[in-house]
Amino acid sequence: MGPRRAQQIMAPCIAATLGNAAVADRDSLVAHLERLAAGDDVQYELRRRQRFAATYARLREERLRQPQVLIAAPSSVERLRLADLPDGVAVTSGRITITFSDPTEALEKLLALAMAIGNDRDQFEALAAS
Known part of the structure; x- marks a missing residue:
């Protein structure tokens, strides 16, 4: 809590x-703070924070x-889209097939x-499940 908020609470x-200094009666301030702490606003704020x-x-x-994996994609x-997959990549019911000639091509595919x-999750689920 900042000084301004403390001044607002203490004002009554x-x-x-x-x-420039304000003087408050200790007992009056304690009673005021207890009333504030017991009020609905405090309980609401505590529940909101929880x-x-x-x-x-x-x-x-x-x-x-x-975790989201971020990679630089060409x-x-x-x-x-699935319809535009490169040659050598196939998705069928229960199977994904990738053919390649070297590790770089495998990673690209x-x-x-x-x-x-x-980009085409619904189509993938339909192809893989059919």
Whole structure:
């Protein structure tokens, strides 16, 4: 809490001012703070913060379970669809087949397949399940 908020909370208890300083009766201030702490606004804020913390924890856990993998993809495969997969890549019921002649070609075809699935998820599920 900042000084401004503290001044706002303390304002009803100010008994006197000395220059720029405010003087509050201790007992009056304690009673005021206890009333604030027991009020609905505080309870609402506590519940709101608890809900936020729970939601944040759940989202963080989901993010950690399924981290997003970022790779640089050539523009030629960014918008690739399953119908446009390169030769040597086939998706059929329960099977994905990739033929290649060297490791670089294998990686290129795997990337093309991954991008196509990401761009055409429903079609992939239909092909793989049929």
